[in-house]
Amino acid sequence: xxxxxxxxxLAALALATVGATEAGASxxxxxxxxxxATFTNGDAAVRDEWLGRARDAGxxxxxxxxxxxxxxxxxxxxxxxxxxxxxxxxxxxxxxxxVRSAVAQGLVPVLDVQxxxxxxxxxxxxxxxxxxxxxxxPSPAALGDFAAALASRYDGAFPDPTGLGAGPLPRxxxxxxWAEQNLSQHLNPLWExxxxxxxxxxxxxxxxxxxxxxxxxxxxxxxxGGLAPxxxxxxxxxxxxxxxxxxxxxxxxxxxxxxxxxxxxARFDVAAHNPIDVWGPxxxxxxxxxxxxxxxGRLRAIVRRALATGRALxxxxxxxxATELWWDSRPPDPRGVPVYRQARFLGEALYELxxxxxxxxxxxxxxxxxxxxxxxxxxxxxxxxxxxGAAKPAYRExxxxxxxRRESAGKALLWGKAPAAGPVTLESRRPGGWAPxxxxxxxxxxxxxxxxxxxxxxxxxxRQGSDTSxxxxxxxxxxxxx
Amino acid sequence: MTLAIALAMAxxxxxxxxxxxxxxxxxxxxxxxxxxxxxxxxxxxxxxxSGDAVRAGALSQGAEGALRQRGANGxxxxxxxxxxxxxxxxxxxxxxxxxxxxxxxxxxxxxQFLLLAIAAxxxxxxxxxxxxxxxx
Numbered sequence: 001x002x003x004x005x006x007x008x009x010l011a012a013l014a015l016a017t018v019g020a021t022e023a024g025a026s027x028x029x030x031x032x033x034x035x036x037a038t039f040t041n042g043d044a045a046v047r048d049e050w051l052g053r054a055r056d057a058g059x060x061x062x063x064x065x066x067x068x069x070x071x072x073x074x075x076x077x078x079x080x081x082x083x084x085x086x087x088x089x090x091x092x093x094x095x096x097x098x099v100r101s102a103v104a105q106g107l108v109p110v111l112d113v114q115x116x117x118x119x120x121x122x123x124x125x126x127x128x129x130x131x132x133x134x135x136x137x138p139s140p141a142a143l144g145d146f147a148a149a150l151a152s153r154y155d156g157a158f159p160d161p162t163g164l165g166a167g168p169l170p171r172x173x174x175x176x177x178w179a180e181q182n183l184s185q186h187l188n189p190l191w192e193x194x195x196x197x198x199x200x201x202x203x204x205x206x207x208x209x210x211x212x213x214x215x216x217x218x219x220x221x222x223x224x225g226g227l228a229p230x231x232x233x234x235x236x237x238x239x240x241x242x243x244x245x246x247x248x249x250x251x252x253x254x255x256x257x258x259x260x261x262x263x264x265x266a267r268f269d270v271a272a273h274n275p276i277d278v279w280g281p282x283x284x285x286x287x288x289x290x291x292x293x294x295x296x297g298r299l300r301a302i303v304r305r306a307l308a309t310g311r312a313l314x315x316x317x318x319x320x321x322a323t324e325l326w327w328d329s330r331p332p333d334p335r336g337v338p339v340y341r342q343a344r345f346l347g348e349a350l351y352e353l354x355x356x357x358x359x360x361x362x363x364x365x366x367x368x369x370x371x372x373x374x375x376x377x378x379x380x381x382x383x384x385x386x387x388x389g390a391a392k393p394a395y396r397e398x399x400x401x402x403x404x405r406r407e408s409a410g411k412a413l414l415w416g417k418a419p420a421a422g423p424v425t426l427e428s429r430r431p432g433g434w435a436p437x438x439x440x441x442x443x444x445x446x447x448x449x450x451x452x453x454x455x456x457x458x459x460x461x462x463r464q465g466s467d468t469s470x471x472x473x474x475x476x477x478x479x480x481x482x
Numbered sequence: 483m484t485l486a487i488a489l490a491m492a493x494x495x496x497x498x499x500x501x502x503x504x505x506x507x508x509x510x511x512x513x514x515x516x517x518x519x520x521x522x523x524x525x526x527x528x529x530x531x532s533g534d535a536v537r538a539g540a541l542s543q544g545a546e547g548a549l550r551q552r553g554a555n556g557x558x559x560x561x562x563x564x565x566x567x568x569x570x571x572x573x574x575x576x577x578x579x580x581x582x583x584x585x586x587x588x589x590x591x592x593x594q595f596l597l598l599a600i601a602a603x604x605x606x607x608x609x610x611x612x613x614x615x616x617x618x
Contacts, residue, residue, distance in 0.1 A: 183512050230515045239512060278502040278515045286517055328506025336506035381506060
């Protein structure tokens with residue numbers, strides 16, 4: 001048996017020859033980010049520890065939630081200047097600390113504004129059971145004022161009120177306006193009198209925030225809030241399918257994307273989506289109105305059409321970001337996916353999204369959440385790290401993603417993101433150890449892509465110095481893509 | 483899921499009917515995927531174009547029976563479809579849209595056929611494998 005395995009391995013190696021290697025410098029990049037509650041922890045030591053772990057994991061971006069209702073006064077007194085970041089009624093202390101810590105760790109903060117204060121919500125508010133606090137018709141004008149204050153506070157010139165550090169508060173360049181505004185948990189009402197109204201209201205919110213943020217810092221960039229991936233294709237549902245929401249947001253009609261009158265087109269710099277997936281990252285959503293990992297093209301087509309018809313401004317290319325992605329793992333969650341599958345899903349999703357020209361992916365979370373009172377069902381065990389800080393396989397995959405994908409019976413693609421720029425060795429498993437298969441160069445983006453001729457089964461990993469990726473497998477090339 | 487929601491996990495989901503939830507997050511039904519059925523009322527696009535109307539309906543009895551005979555996975559899938567279906571004879575999936583003309587065939591017959599084809603292929607594979615083992 002051992003001899004047969006040896007012969008098979010040697011045969012596979014003989015059939016695997018180096019093909020065209022794409023130059024590292026020409027491979028487009030993929031920024032990686034993390035979200036985690038510890039990043040905004042009130043204890044500086046806790047914050048710094050986990051932000052440091054995020055950096056060590058290879059994250060570039062950290063997504064920090066900005067709770068508007070917690071920073072703004074509960075009841076603004078006369079004279080409150082909502083657009084003034086220095087107004088004493090604002091309490092920026094927690095956000096200042098988180099931004100300061102993130103930047104000190106070499107990370108790039110992305111600030112996601114959510115949750116309107118009660119005074120900035122619209123009239124005739126229903127109960128909190130119908131519309132959670134902060135979600136009822138948030139005032140676009142009030143949001144614009146808050147966004148102006150937020151962007152000017154982090155424009156790189158605002159004095160640090162604590163005197164900590166030598167200079168001003170750090171600059172923040174990325175601002176996201178709301179999150180999952182296609183769900184009633186986050187924005188209400190979605191429907192009124194059988195009409196879909198949330199995208200129109202959100203457009204006003206987005207445009208107010210866009211104008212304010214760019215007014216405060218012309219170099220800042222505004223992201224659309226990432227939408228939840230699945231909706232209910234029915235009038236009055238609590239989840240609007242993302243395709244419907246985007247069409248309405250961008251004044252396009254139906255599947256043919258016919259332009260509608262649009263006196264105030266949506267303004268944004270980056271299109272975002274949350275392609276949280278109920279199964280593996282290579283299976284698209286069942287409904288053509290939903291958007292999971294492989295379906296980003298559905299949104300890209302809408303944005304492209306909007307750009308072509310003047311319904312998305314400014315008229316410049318809109319990068320796509322995936323601002324929430326996760327799978328819970330087993331252990332610890334008995335209903336999660338096995339930890340190695342979680343890692344494989346992560347790597348495959350990164351490749352799928354990169355392949356669809358997504359520019360950044362944010363993984364939720366760095367560390368497992370604690371189980372709730374009723375177990376694991378209502379909290380997330382999607383961390384790269386267990387609760388105690390020990391690394392899951394997904395940590396290694398995030399730090400050094402590597403995917404092997406058969407493109408045809410005789411050809412395979414090897415894709416990854418190395419921990420650093422420089423040479424990468426692709427190694428294949430042989431009886432007795434690992435042997436070099438081919439080499440690649442990771443450019444400044446650290447992403448590498450190699451195509452090889454390979455017909456036999458292969459088990460491959462990527463190596464850079466002492467860092468190795470998880471193992472990826474290619475089955476025998478019997479037909480089409482693997 | 484916003485950071486705030488992720489931390490608090492306080493907001494209950496809405497009234498939508500769902501089927502497939504992310505592994506390990508059975509209560510996070512804002513992220514569950516509804517399975518489009520093969521029959522039932524159709525739901526027009528609220529942007530006023532019926533071109534991509536989808537159906538919200540049920541598997542036929544035959545298809546459901548065939549699925550349930552395909553072992554645990556088939557039964558689970560049939561249950562999931564049944565749970566996410568608002569049958570035409572019952573409450574309407576789209577009160578505002580009931581009875582409107584439809585646009586296209588949606589996922590209906592094709593999806594049903596696909597489910598049956600997968601089930602048949604799995605059965606054939608199992609039989610072939612068993613025969614292969616028996617002849618060794």
